[in-house]
Structure formats: structure tokens, C-alpha cells
Amino acid sequence: MTGSPTPSEGKRRVAFVTNLCPHYRVRTFEILAGYCSIRYYFFSAGAEWYRFPGHGLYRGEFDGEYLPGVTIAGTRFVPALVSRLWCDDYDVLVKCITGRFALPTSYIVARLRRKPFVLWTGIWAQLEGFFHCMARPLTRYVYRHADAIVVYGEHVKRYLISQGVRSERVFIAPHAVDNTLYARPVPHQEIRERRAALGIAEGGAVVLFVGRLESGKGLEFLMEAFAGADVAGARLVLVGEGSKRVCLHSQAQRLRVDDRVIFVGYVPPDDTLVYYAMAAVLVLPSVSSPRGKETWGLVVNEAMNQGVPVIATEAVGAAAGGLVQNGVNGWVVPERDSLALARALRRTLRDPVLRAALSRGARRTIAGWDNERMVQGFRAAIAAVTAKG
Numbered sequence: 284m285t286g287s288p289t290p291s292e293g294k295r296r297v298a299f300v301t302n303l304c305p306h307y308r309v310r311t312f313e314i315l316a317g318y319c320s321i322r323y324y325f326f327s328a329g330a331e332w333y334r335f336p337g338h339g340l341y342r343g344e345f346d347g348e349y350l351p352g353v354t355i356a357g358t359r360f361v362p363a364l365v366s367r368l369w370c371d372d373y374d375v376l377v378k379c380i381t382g383r384f385a386l387p388t389s390y391i392v393a394r395l396r397r398k399p400f401v402l403w404t405g406i407w408a409q410l411e412g413f414f415h416c417m418a419r420p421l422t423r424y425v426y427r428h429a430d431a432i433v434v435y436g437e438h439v440k441r442y443l444i445s446q447g448v449r450s451e452r453v454f455i456a457p458h459a460v461d462n463t464l465y466a467r468p469v470p471h472q473e474i475r476e477r478r479a480a481l482g483i484a485e486g487g488a489v490v491l492f493v494g495r496l497e498s499g500k501g502l503e504f505l506m507e508a509f510a511g512a513d514v515a516g517a518r519l520v521l522v523g524e525g526s527k528r529v530c531l532h533s534q535a536q537r538l539r540v541d542d543r544v545i546f547v548g549y550v551p552p553d554d555t556l557v558y559y560a561m562a563a564v565l566v567l568p569s570v571s572s573p574r575g576k577e578t579w580g581l582v583v584n585e586a587m588n589q590g591v592p593v594i595a596t597e598a599v600g601a602a603a604g605g606l607v608q609n610g611v612n613g614w615v616v617p618e619r620d621s622l623a624l625a626r627a628l629r630r631t632l633r634d635p636v637l638r639a640a641l642s643r644g645a646r647r648t649i650a651g652w653d654n655e656r657m658v659q660g661f662r663a664a665i666a667a668v669t670a671k672g
Contacts, residue, residue: 323347399668436604456660496525508624
């Protein structure tokens with residue numbers, strides 16, 4: 284299902300409810316809007332726990348609206364969502380998994396109006412937080428009664444099947460970024476200037492992490508692995524902010540690698556490209572927590588567009604979902620295993636021939652993992668549920 288929309292597809296009216304439009308999802312929503320008549324309703328104010336405050340609310344070349352609301356005790360209430368979904372004209376409602384108010388509201392309105400309901404989710408493990416446990420019966424009910432479910436990858440599909448969902452109702456939309464944005468060449472002069480500003484000698488290997496400095500990211504294991512790998516001239520560059528920064532700095536001092544660990548701080552999404560371009564390897568050492576596992580980790584997609592090999596743990600969706608492939612474009616290691624992570628670092632950094640092969644593999648893999656392929660999953664799900672009508 285590629286190319287121009289089919290005549291019937293172009294006439295389909297879709298209400299798409301999700302929390303917000305982040306920088307990495309603008310192009311996805313634009314492409315999907317080219318295939319059907321779609322209106323996006325965003326219900327979040329952008330204050331999610333997993334977002335940096337500097338990340339703004341984005342808009343694109345599509346019909347979309349950020350709805351006003353109020354947050355009470357951690358729940359975002361958006362009364363305008365009820366009126367929009369009740370009064371607007373659409374053939375199918377698509378809803379992301381998030382929103383303690385928005386999810387049940389969207390599902391109930393779709394059922395009352397007898398409209399097909401499509402769920403979109405990347406969750407692939409049981410969530411154990413207080414509110415997650417309280418909402419588990421409702422979530423399982425929506426899983427089992429949604430007309431279709433769009434998921435990030437096969438790992439999510441396997442999880443849903445274990446929750447009682449029939450496999451034929453699950454459609455895969457591989458989680459993607461705008462490859463044209465992240466694959467663009469970075470001038471060598473810019474890379475040299477950034478390395479110089481960080482105090483990294485020419486030729487010194489950069490082990491890169493991009494993301495929040497929080498406990499679920501497993502950064503204490505990365506710090507141990509970096510110290511254990513003991514690769515001459517290598518630097519560990521941490522791009523991001525979070526509550527674990529002070530602890531990580533103290534750990535680096537205890538391990539006597541503080542002179543080789545660089546805390547960059549927060550970097551806007553548009554400015555991360557030069558860090559990927561200078562990296563020898565990206566590491567995403569996430570660990571399982573009561574909030575579940577890393578649903579995906581789009582920094583993996585971003586880095587691979589620059590030909591950067593990736594080391595990820597088994598708790599990372601991009602690894603479980605098949606993007607990170609052992610010996611092809613990187614390595615998948617057990618979570619919380621500093622020794623395995625150190626071995627993967629040494630193997631990658633000390634063998635330039637292997638690293639070059641992994642780099643080529645990263646570019647080949649990500650070239651076919653794009654927004655068009657992601658949108659095909661949504662198109663297939665929408666076509667399936669509207670055909671029933």
C-alpha cells in the first residue's frame with residue numbers, strides 16, 4: 284500500500300487523538316494526512332515526565348488542533364475533546380494509548396457513535412506503577428475490543444497476543460523518524476569545532492548517549508562498562524539532563540574516569556545531529572522499571588542515519604522490535620550487565636574494520652525504516668476497519 288491514495292481511501296474521514304506532536308512525528312502526520320481526510324486532536328500541554336522542558340509543541344502541514352484542558356492530580360482533563368469527538372464528522376477514530384481521561388473518553392464516544400476504534404501503542408511489557416495497575420482491567424478491555432491496533436513492531440504484537448488480542452487485528456507501523464532530516468551530511472569543520480569545544484582530541488572515539496539522565500536509562504551500568512572497557516583515547520559523551528546527573532558524576536569520580544566523561548547538558552533536537560556525526564557508537568542501556576521497558580528509543584533511528592553502530596539492551600524496544608541487529612548494525616546485550624556492555628564496547632571500538640561494517644549496516648537498515656513504511660501500518664488498519672462498515 285504505497286503511492287497515491289486509492290479513491291475510497293481519499294474519502295475516509297479520520298479523527299486522530301494523541302497527546303501532542305513532537306519534533307520526530309511531524310513528518311509522519313503530514314504523510315498520513317496525504318492519504319485521507321484526517322484531523323488531529325492534541326490533548327497534552329507538553330508536560331509529560333519523559334519530555335525535556337525545552338521540547339516544544341510542534342505543528343505541521345496538516346489539520347490539527349491543540350485542545351485546552353486542566354491537569355488535576357496528574358490527570359489531564361480536556362472537556363473540549365468530548366464535544367469534538369461527539370459533534371465532528373469522521374468515519375474512524377484513532378487513539379494513542381496515553382491519557383487517563385482521553386483514552387476512555389475516546390473509546391466510549393466511538394462506541395456510542397458506532398465508529399470503528401483504532402488503538403496505537405508501543406507498550407510491550409506489563410506496567411507496574413500504581414495508576415497502571417488500577418487501569419489494567421480497562422486497558423486490557425480496550426486491547427481486546429478495539430477494532431484494530433497499530434503497534435511499533437513485532438515485539439508489541441507478541442505482547443498483545445499474550446493479552447488475548449487476536450493477531451489479525453494487529454497492524455505493524457515500524458517506529459520511524461524523518462530520515463531525510465537525520466541523514467543529511469554534517470560538515471567536517473563543524474564536527475572538528477564541536478570536538479574541540481568538548482576537549483576531545485582528533486581521532487579519539489566518542490561513546491555517545493542521548494536522552495534523559497534518569498534511573499530507567501541504566502546509565503550507571505554504562506558508566507561501569509565504559510570504565511571497564513578501558514579503550515585508550517575514548518570519551519563518554521552524555522547529551523541530556525536529569526535527576527541522575529550528580530550521582531553519575533560522583534560515580535565517574537569513584538571509577539576514576541571523570542576526566543573522560545563529558546556531561547553536555549540539554550541539547551535541542553535540531554542540534555543533536557553533530558553529536559551523532561562525531562560518535563563511534565551510540566549506547567542505549569535502558570533497564571526495565573515499574574513504568575515498563577523503553578517503548579522504542581528513537582535516538583537509535585537518528586544515530587543510524589549517520590551510520591553510527593548502536594549497542595542497546597534487551598529492554599529497548601528498538602532492539603526487541605528488530606531495528607538493532609547483532610553483528611549487522613550493532614549489538615544487543617542483557618540489561619543491567621556491565622560486563623556484557625563493556626565487551627561490546629571493546630569489540631566495536633578496537634576493531635575499525637568491524638566498526639566500518641556495522642556503520643554500513645546501520646545505514647542500510649535505516650534506509651528502509653522510514654515514515655512511509657510507518658504510515659502504511661496506519662493505512663492498513665484504517666482500511667481494514669472501514670471496510671467492515
